Amino acid sequence: MTDRKAEPEALTMATPTAIAEDTEKGERSLKGLYVITFFLGIGIWTLSAVLSRNALIPTPIDVVASFAELIANGTLWGHTVTSLSRVTTGFLLGVALAIPAGFLMGWYWLARGLLEPWIQFFRTIPPLALIPLVIVILGIGETAKIFVIFLAAFLSCVLATFQGVRNVDITLINAARVLGAKDFTIFTRVVIPASTPFIFVGMRVALGASWATLVASELIAAPTGLGRMMQQAAQFLQTDRIVVGIIMIGALGFIMDRLLLLAERRLTRWQETR
């Protein structure tokens, strides 16, 4: 009798630990798989490059050599810094304007009515489609590129912020109101924190859009930058250099995305679902 009674209790006691152990084990084996798949990918790449007998397809070793050479002569560093500063400037400007604009649209019907049609329209145009016009008007200098990146970042972030404001739980607003909060307080102490998760989603999308736009705009016309470096290499059939550029762009984008994710985790730790 006592045994039977103890059984379900023992079960319930065991379950959470078992699940915790399972996920821990799962995470560890996942990390192992990441390492395996990395080397597997490199292996397939090497194999197909060698088997293709095509000198234009670089092997990983060619790419590493090219990478070392570009570092040694200092060009990679210069191109990277230029590209990074363009992306950062455009992205930050875009986000800095998108957040207040999104808040205004979510909070005031006047702002929504005036802004939303334009944003919805421009959102459907890839920012790259504006490049020919931008080059004619602003030239191929920094302003032109930063402007296009800014536009890409702004358009991706503004709607996310707007959605965030629209999605603030009305009971939270009511809870603040019955505690005596007026509009301004509700905005600063409820709407802003409640929409932070949405803003971060918008910022991450904006970052992706910024990178995509940067590289494309540098490919089209630029004196410097990673896109330019790749474009130049293409003219001399230096495919290994092109791959260095591709990997650099991927790695930088990945690092920036992780940094944003880290900031998001810190600032939205309070979220119920993860």
Place this chain on the structure above:
Amino acid sequence: MPLISIKDVTKIYNTERGRTVSLDNVSLDVEQGEFITLVGPSGCGKSTMLNLVGGLLMPTSGQVLVNDEPVKGPGPDRGVIFQQYALFPWLTAQENVEFGLRLQKVPKKERAERAMHYLSLVGLQDFANALPKELSGGMKQRAAIARAYAVHPSVLLMDEPFGALDALTRVQMQDDLLETWEKEKRTVVFITHDVDEAVYLASRVVVMSPRPGRISEIIDVPLAYPRGEEIRLSPEFAEIRARVWRGVHHHE
């Protein structure tokens, strides 16, 4: 003079599907220190009535007076406790309780003291620094009750506060609420659709009927506080419960 006075109040919602009469010429007086429960099926206008007193809604016609003043909007003299707890998820339990106090510009030290006082009152003194996601449903609602209490409202409006809790937690929460209420008496208007809960908590049960929302019956509960298991299982309780049950389920 009653603390809350609802006079000939009608509330009509105009929606895309047409007009809904949520409250039809309803009048009710609530005295200082009373514990009133509003019970009735969904659509009987009980939430509407609560939101009118809370100032979150305005009547289509008629008047809602609190302390002899017409209600013009929400205010800290009328605390509201929502079914969905409505704690600010980015603030700790203590910061949630301090929210209303900050708005009243209560100095920091006093704020913390008052927050701790009310967190202890609801038994959450050890969870002051916990985020809402770390609290169980019952604990969240306790924190919300502490938050409402902390601003010293004269009226507490509770909109099915225990509706989302399991049956056992709910009974515990009812006892705890009565205990808190007896330590610091407030006028309480409490909405529920649970007949047991309505009778157990109230000094007066207001039974409402739907379409259009009206008060169909007001039943006194002459059972002494503090209440406990003996009251819950007493024949007097069963008798009042039966009356309220009939009022709710056989209103036609």
